[in-house]
Amino acid sequence: MKNIFLGLVVIVTISACDSKKKPSADEISGVLDSVKIEEPSISEDVISDIIQQIPSPLEISTLLKESDTKYDKSYLNDPEKISDYNSNYKKALALGVYGTDLGYTNIYEQNQDALFYLNSIKSLADDLSIGQFFDIGTIKRLATNSKNLDSLLLITTKNFNNINNYLQEQKRSNLSILLLSGGWLEALYIVSRVSEKNPDNEQLKETIAEQKIIMDNVVLLMSFYVESDPNIKQLSGKFTKLQEEFNKIEIKTVYREPTYEVVDGMLVVKDNSTSEIIMDDENIESIRNQVYEIRENIIN
């Protein structure tokens, strides 16, 4: 905590010496970034368990493709923007964002675009000392041949899983949480944009509403770091405001016993339970607007 105050005192002192030149948000972020993060009060195992629960952004990309939504590059963050991300905080969030964008290009078989994202991801990962997870030669070879799409998807998904595991082992799970939050918000951003363009598509609205469950987990994860990481504290405030909007949505579930059959040695479950989402268009619009605002703040 002393280090944080020291960092802030340095900023204030620098500002006082040169009153004409105020520190930019990035400069503040950079100083805060260098402050040593104290261990969270909760065990790494608990954090790891919660992180494991968060679904892959790939699931949303697949839903979009299956619902015949066209590939649209304008939804994605510009891969050329990596030089804008000059602190570990910004880099970890951007890595999550680019990871989701890469998954989106993969799902839509846009291998040329995927290569741009891979280069940006590799560069950010190197800066965060996790570049060893990307064998860029193999990945590029797979990306240049559309027949290898499954392998490319597999490798990139495995890499992101491995990075998360590694960061947790390295007691850098604050970065893992940023990576995950950036990735999740980007998926929510993409589905929000698509939903805005297709206002009659109820499934897309339901997908946004169902993110309520994941939102709770993301905010919970951030809460473990708000006392020790000033960057996460700031971000957590925005996510908590978004959570308040999600809290207006109600999900009602009716449980019924499942039934089973065995097909080719596999137990196939018939889930007889049902759920109903109670929401209105105003909720969804408000969520969308907040997501756009937070995402804008993350990528710029």
Added chain:
Amino acid sequence: MKKLIFALGIILVTTSISQSYAQCNTEKHIEACIPKLQSGFTFLKSYNIDGQGGAKDKVEYSYVFTKGATYQIMICNDGEATDGIVLTLYDSSRKKVASTKYEGSTLSSIAFPCQVTGIYYITFTFEGSTNHCGGSVLGFKR
């Protein structure tokens, strides 16, 4: 002398336990498991099943399953059998959804077309297992 023998005993037990930990190469099982996912399923996550030579009787993970998606969870071990590893899936209220121990046989895979979005618990237990070691993968399709 008694203390010396006791200390040596502890060292031997600790060594043998750590040797059995080292023998559980979950990565090998996971690598073998991924291609076994049924056609159409996209790989999402892998799970280590390390019962630490019998020291742990349960290994548990959780994941948010989404309504409208079908998930396949597969257990892999040396050969086709699961070496007594049983996968049980529970919903967010901890109600049992399914188990690979079904009507007297132990299967290696579950397909779950999810109708309610929520947290699900994926639990691995060991029933007469020799190695208490395996790997599991989760795939999904729409």
